Amino acid sequence: MYLEAQQHLLARVRELIQTKYSVELGPIAIEQPPDLKLGDFALPVAFELARKLRKAPKIIAAELAAALTASPDPQLPATFESAGAGYLNVRLDRAATAIAILNAEGRPPSAKDHVLVEHTSINPNKAAHVGHLRNAILGDTFVRLLRANGQKVDIQNYIDNTGVQVADVVVGFLHLEGKTLRQIREIIAASTGDPDQRELRFDYICWELYARVSQWYEASSEEENKQRKALRYATLHEIEAGNNETADVAELISTAVVKMHLDTMLRLGIEYDFLPRESEILRLKFWDVAFDQLKQSGVLYLETEGKNKGCWVMTRPESGKAAKTTEGETDEDAKVIVRSNGTVTYVGKDIAYHLWKFGLLGRDFAYRPFYAYDNHVCWISTTDGVEPHPHFGGAQAIYNVIDSRQSDPQANVIQALRGMGHTAEADRYTHFSYEMVALTPRCALELGYTVSEEDQARPYIEVSGRKGFGVKADDLIDKLIAATRKETDQRQPDRPEAERQQIAEQIAIGALRYFMLKFTRGTVIAFDFKDALSFEGETGPYIQYAIVRIRNIFRKAETTPEAALAAFAALTSLAGTDQVMLKEMDEIWAIWLRAAKRSFTLDQAIQTSEPAFIARHVFQLSQEFNNFYHRHHILTEEDPARKTLLLATAAIALRELITLLGWLGIESPEAM
């Protein structure tokens, strides 16, 4: 409703300026004054008019205010005044606005687009770490925002089950450990079942082994290292080819690890609809179809000269050169898509995959169910699937949650789509990029890693799977739950054990999700346990605590938020009283105005792909509520009309807090 009010107001002001001064303005700026005392909207429009009209901004603002006041608008009751050096300030009629906020039922689903969000996409060869948590939490939250906006969203988690990283762990099991297929199956059986039964977690075993293999490739004489690398690529090729024992081992390992990743993410409330795997992109020959299309559209051309001779290449987006180089010249910067030996590169496979995402490939995966959630099933790609199955792909818009280091290959894919004439798709392809999570040197030392002098001087150190350097996701979650459990045990001694545990988990997950969301995407998170394990100040638990307080008030008042809001609406229909009450109490009005801005903020967050806007918005609302809470004692208020207002304000705050936290994937505990 905030956005609508703004637009309505702007249209009115524009019309006024045109009739009064005969001036046609471009976009008119509108903002919120630094203090609620000054009003709800501020328009600096008089500054711009000052020169054209040769008049002081203050005078113009005053004239505009007078004219607007002279012709009241029943659709947007408000008062107007000139303020500061020449702002035109607008004060909404608080009672009327409050009623509008009360009645605002979530926006009607505007867009019916079928949107596809890809996130998580962890190499299935080791345990998930903090960096993956940022990815999954950002992606999952963004999905919730899109759905709140009425869009139909499919969530995909791409599984690179035939890449070098998986190959490395296969090399580890088969050649470093000398295990057979059968033994590996036993290891998996013993390390993936019931958490209380298993001794080691399979993904942790792989984490350690992957680091060991990576070192092993470098650990011997030059000659022998060369042989070890050869083994690595031989293994990779067997996995890619399929239908052999090495490929079977890879399949076993990657599937087991993927299941554990899904378990980990489910602890955070993160679910998926479909897991497309690279093995099917290979076996179902997505590339062959894409290759034809790419050749036909002229995006790819066969290089005949220079270092890329014999390769099918694509002009890079930034190079600015024409698709084909002028005669005699070769584009040495061109991106190789098909190698001179005929094999396709990663970007090539990615182009094929993205044609599928948009329904442009003309070929589909086969599907089978893979992982069961409470209300739905996550499907996985396969070569011969089951019928019936849901249909994935064919989206109108896609978002790829991938860290910023991959922006070059992402740009290549977009460039290919555009080159093929799929400009609408290219425009609706969003690389939802974010910076990595690194560790502070202190954190690295705390974890027992040796840190070089040089690294200790740096602000942060990049995590590395190859070095086994990083904080594992489940370790972090366990640590958070242990810390919150300690608190709930102390604060809620009378509650049953199961309830204390549930509350502790809600708070721990709230803290973790909020921590990952409060930073804007472009900020490198220098991870530190001290910050991540904090439950005070700008944290998830701070917001949850505000909710618990409000719930306690309603419990003790022996009424419900719904009843409080109904009572307020009834009271407000008797003109006057509420006006007086809201007038001088900005700390109350702040909460109502915040509520009014909900869909406005959601819009902003989606437009900019920035969930941090919502995180900040809900934190500010919590602060505003706490401020209100300490100034007004609700339960002991004796004036009934005033008590009605206070209860309704608490009810609105509660409604907003629960909704907004829900968008962030954070639960609202009953007590804490």
Add this chain to the structure above:
RNA sequence: GCACCCGUAGCUCAGCUGGAUAGAGCGAACGCCUCCGAAGCGUUAGGUCACAAGUUCGAAUCUUGUCGGGUGCACCA
């Protein structure tokens, strides 16, 4: 060398479609539980918005340049 991201309070970060005294959290000092839960609230201290030019009535915000930090730029995935 080229591209992208970052440089704002002691620390970690918001603010960047140009607009009114540059904000929050943490940390520091002090204060507030006979009063709806102190995982809370209040007060104070703390800033040449990296630097320099330019555009503008107005620049943390836009442009250019410089410096510092990070990340990409394979016939790897």
